[in-house]
Amino acid sequence: MSEHTKTGTQNAVDxxxxxxxxxxxxxxxxxxxFLSQNFLxxxxxFNLLRQNSATTIVSLGMLMVILTGGIDLSVGxxxxxxxxxxxxxxxxxxxxxxxxxxxxxxxxxxxxAFGALTGYLVAFQRMAPFVVTLASMTAARGVAxxxxxxxxxxxxxxxxxxxxxxxxxxxxxxxxxxLIIFVLVALLxxxxxxxxxxxxxxxxxxAVRLSGIRTSYYTMSVYMVSAVMCTFGGIIESRTGVGDAxxxxxxxxxxxAACVIGGASLSGGKGAAVNTLMGVLILGLIGNIMALMxxxxxxxxxxxxxxxxxxxxxxGRDKKR
Amino acid sequence: MVTxxxxxxxxxxxKSFAGVKALRGVDFSLRPGEIHALVGxxxxxxxTLMKILSGAYSLDSGEITIDGQPVTISSPRAGKELGIxxxxxxxELVDDLTIAENIYLDRxxxxxxVHWRKIFSEAEKFMRGLGFDIDVRQxxxxxxxxxxxxxxxxxVLSAQAKILILxxxxxxxxxxxxxxxxxxxxxxxxxxxxxxxxxxxMDEVFAVADSITTMRDGEVTGGGPIGDFxxxxxxxxxxxxxxxxxxxxxxxxxxxxxxxVENLSGDVFRNVSFSLHKGEILGLFGLVGSGRTEIAxxxxxxxxxxxxxxxxxxxEINPCSPYQGLKAGISLVPENRKEQGLVLDMxxxxxxxxxxxxxxxxxxxVVNRKRExxxxxxxxxxxxxxxxxxxxxxxxxxxxNQQKVVFAKWLNTGSRIVILxxxxRGVDVGAKVEIYNLMNxxxxxxxxxxxxxxxxxxxxxxxxxxxxxDKGAIKGELTRTEMSEAGIMRLVVGGQA
Numbered sequence: 001m002s003e004h005t006k007t008g009t010q011n012a013v014d015x016x017x018x019x020x021x022x023x024x025x026x027x028x029x030x031x032x033x034f035l036s037q038n039f040l041x042x043x044x045x046f047n048l049l050r051q052n053s054a055t056t057i058v059s060l061g062m063l064m065v066i067l068t069g070g071i072d073l074s075v076g077x078x079x080x081x082x083x084x085x086x087x088x089x090x091x092x093x094x095x096x097x098x099x100x101x102x103x104x105x106x107x108x109x110x111x112x113a114f115g116a117l118t119g120y121l122v123a124f125q126r127m128a129p130f131v132v133t134l135a136s137m138t139a140a141r142g143v144a145x146x147x148x149x150x151x152x153x154x155x156x157x158x159x160x161x162x163x164x165x166x167x168x169x170x171x172x173x174x175x176x177x178x179l180i181i182f183v184l185v186a187l188l189x190x191x192x193x194x195x196x197x198x199x200x201x202x203x204x205x206x207a208v209r210l211s212g213i214r215t216s217y218y219t220m221s222v223y224m225v226s227a228v229m230c231t232f233g234g235i236i237e238s239r240t241g242v243g244d245a246x247x248x249x250x251x252x253x254x255x256x257a258a259c260v261i262g263g264a265s266l267s268g269g270k271g272a273a274v275n276t277l278m279g280v281l282i283l284g285l286i287g288n289i290m291a292l293m294x295x296x297x298x299x300x301x302x303x304x305x306x307x308x309x310x311x312x313x314x315x316g317r318d319k320k321r
Numbered sequence: 322m323v324t325x326x327x328x329x330x331x332x333x334x335x336k337s338f339a340g341v342k343a344l345r346g347v348d349f350s351l352r353p354g355e356i357h358a359l360v361g362x363x364x365x366x367x368x369t370l371m372k373i374l375s376g377a378y379s380l381d382s383g384e385i386t387i388d389g390q391p392v393t394i395s396s397p398r399a400g401k402e403l404g405i406x407x408x409x410x411x412x413e414l415v416d417d418l419t420i421a422e423n424i425y426l427d428r429x430x431x432x433x434x435v436h437w438r439k440i441f442s443e444a445e446k447f448m449r450g451l452g453f454d455i456d457v458r459q460x461x462x463x464x465x466x467x468x469x470x471x472x473x474x475x476x477v478l479s480a481q482a483k484i485l486i487l488x489x490x491x492x493x494x495x496x497x498x499x500x501x502x503x504x505x506x507x508x509x510x511x512x513x514x515x516x517x518x519x520x521x522x523m524d525e526v527f528a529v530a531d532s533i534t535t536m537r538d539g540e541v542t543g544g545g546p547i548g549d550f551x552x553x554x555x556x557x558x559x560x561x562x563x564x565x566x567x568x569x570x571x572x573x574x575x576x577x578x579x580x581x582v583e584n585l586s587g588d589v590f591r592n593v594s595f596s597l598h599k600g601e602i603l604g605l606f607g608l609v610g611s612g613r614t615e616i617a618x619x620x621x622x623x624x625x626x627x628x629x630x631x632x633x634x635x636x637e638i639n640p641c642s643p644y645q646g647l648k649a650g651i652s653l654v655p656e657n658r659k660e661q662g663l664v665l666d667m668x669x670x671x672x673x674x675x676x677x678x679x680x681x682x683x684x685x686x687v688v689n690r691k692r693e694x695x696x697x698x699x700x701x702x703x704x705x706x707x708x709x710x711x712x713x714x715x716x717x718x719x720x721x722n723q724q725k726v727v728f729a730k731w732l733n734t735g736s737r738i739v740i741l742x743x744x745x746r747g748v749d750v751g752a753k754v755e756i757y758n759l760m761n762x763x764x765x766x767x768x769x770x771x772x773x774x775x776x777x778x779x780x781x782x783x784x785x786x787x788x789x790x791d792k793g794a795i796k797g798e799l800t801r802t803e804m805s806e807a808g809i810m811r812l813v814v815g816g817q818a
Contacts (some may be wrong), residue, residue: 204660210643210655210662269666
């Protein structure tokens with residue numbers, strides 16, 4: 001139908017809107033490089049990336065949950081839980097430490113079980129994701145304190161410290177891991193049936209279910225994916241060389257903010273991996289440049305809040321509301 | 322001829338939605354104190370016209386006068402102030418409040434306080450004036466659908482409406498309640514209220530209306546005093562052709578049994594038994610709320626059933642989800658395509674391949690885009706989906722073309738048993754005929770179709786056999802030779818006695 005063919009300018013506007021977070025990020029980089037001479041130096045850039053690799057990984061898991069129309073408030077707590085569980089398992093002070101691979105597998109399995117329980121309650125018991133993950137957020141943090149007795153657990157394992165502190169050809173390993181996960185999630189969302197279905201579920205779950213698709217399994221699975229991402233995030237956050245139940249406070253809010261700045265709709269169905277990555281980097285960059293310019297921490301938070309609102313305003317109104 | 326001031330005139334009304342012309346210059350007028358039937362098929366533009374009158378939609382061009390005064394109706398509130406009241410098909414009451422509160426919802430009292438005594442006594446008086454003796458202190462959720470409808474009408478009338486629009490008010494009423502409603506309508510007419518009466522039921526139109534206007538494809542096709550018309554003439558004006566050419570003939574012999582339902586019972590239906598054969602279209606006729614949709618959903622696995630058995634090709638199945646229903650070879654085209662049939666913001670092609678994504682993906686679950694494009698394009702061509710690009714969101718299509726996409730989705734699964742729930746609701750006449758042709762083709766290919774419909778003409782025109790359902794029970798079965806409008810309605814009415 002001719003009424004629906006779009007003009008060239010409309011198309012350009014659509015494309016711009018789609019990749020707006022990329023444009024915003026590019027503009028911020030340019031502005032920042034003028035604001036501070038230290039900004040565009042490789043130590044600073046890698047520092048910025050390293051600081052945000054855990055957030056990137058967790059945000060990508062969050063994106064998958066948000067695409068189905070859900071939300072996962074438990075990510076920060078699960079990351080802390082993973083951090084202390086992993087550190088305890090490889091702790092060399094007391095008994096024999098568990099082999100590294102086994103410790104990682106066990107931590108992942110525990111995290112997966114947490115995610116599976118959350119996902120089960122959301123998908124099969126039809127409980128509100130906000131409520132369920134609010135509960136698991138509280139519980140997981142509690143378990144983390146119980147395991148660690150509220151103390152930090154030093155990590156003496158050579159490999160872990162190499163992973164957290166060294167780099168490969170100049171790129172920190174944690175950044176490399178975040179990059180790999182980003183590419184995987186982007187491909188998953190764009191090219192696979194799985195990615196298509198979780199987005200479709202966020203748009204219209206009833207229609208997908210009535211198409212003969214087992215939507216509950218898909219919905220449950222995204223909480224498990226998110227939990228796995230939390231384990232990676234938590235271990236990366238142990239980069240100071242200790243497992244700690246206090247890490248990743250408020251990570252859930254950063255992850256949600258990153259998704260939203262990246263244009264994801266909290267009512268589901270809309271969002272992209274690349275834009276979520278931009279969301280993380282925009283947030284990180286603002287913090288970075290303000291630190292370089294010696295803005296005090298509390299005003300920093302105010303400015304961050306304003307930028308989240310501005311980013312969402314720029315993307316226009318959510319059609320669904 | 323006596324020149325008399327019209328209560329309402331609408332002249333040259335035009336309205337488009339996203340480039341699709343819904344009204345192409347419609348003239349419509351109402352005299353004071355008449356019941357005016359407005360008839361037309363789904364998608365003819367009746368509802369759009371009435372929504373413009375009530376202020377729910379704005380018009381693109383045209384003019385409206387009320388009692389000779391030109392008016393602009395910019396919002397539902399403005400419409401209300403001009404004395405236009407609408408009762409929609411869907412009931413829009415607050416379930417948790419009492420009947421009285423619902424009637425006086427926008428004027429419960431003063432200073433933010435509810436004047437309980439006053440609203441209860443006035444509501445009671447008002448309902449009695451309409452001929453309904455009912456406890457207005459009951460919560461709306463506790464009364465029957467028919468009474469909800471009456472409460473809707475009372476709510477509208479209590480706002481001093483002088484033009485009352487009733488959009489299929491009898492769809493959920495029993496014959497006795499319908500008679501009562503008609504009596505109310507007549508007494509309202511005699512007090513000078515002008516009533517627009519939208520209905521699909523010809524017998525009711527001829528029983529209650531004083532005059533009639535017919536619409537088709539956004540245009541008025543005829544109108545005048547009801548005495549100048551008969552049913553055949555009205556139907557012809559509605560569908561733009563003789564009834565006999567609307568429903569293409571087919572010549573298929575009935576084959577073996579494919580689906581057998583034995584004593585199926587659920588929340589709103591009980592002891593439903595029938596069998597569906599290869600190569601036939603079995604009609605399931607019932608009114609809204611009769612349990613017809615729930616039966617279909619139970620067979621497909623979306624809803625559970627409390628008792629009874631299902632057999633496909635003689636093998637018992639017990640589907641607990643649409644996934645299992647589909648695996649058993651059953652497809653369901655649901656009644657509400659926007660909410661249940663399609664993911665509106667997803668591309669046409671993705672909707673088409675959704676139910677059988679494995680047909681275009683590899684073992685790792687990666688979609689093969691080339692194969693998907695080819696498949697979706699061939700489905701779009703086969704079903705003549707009118708679009709210039711199958712990458713467009715399905716939202717960009719008209720109702721009839723959207724419905725074809727739902728059909729394409731199921732065609733791609735190769736199901737042998739297809740349940741259609743109101744397959745032509747909100748579809749224009751041209752697309753309707755295409756859908757009927759497609760159904761004939763499916764049946765010729767050996768598919769068995771169960772078609773749920775509340776349009777009698779459709780049932781009469783398309784089905785080999787018809788089951789009539791009322792209040793969750795099958796009231797009877799009519800073969801092709803026994804099927805007639807009167808015969809079917811007799812079974813429905815018989816259930817009320």
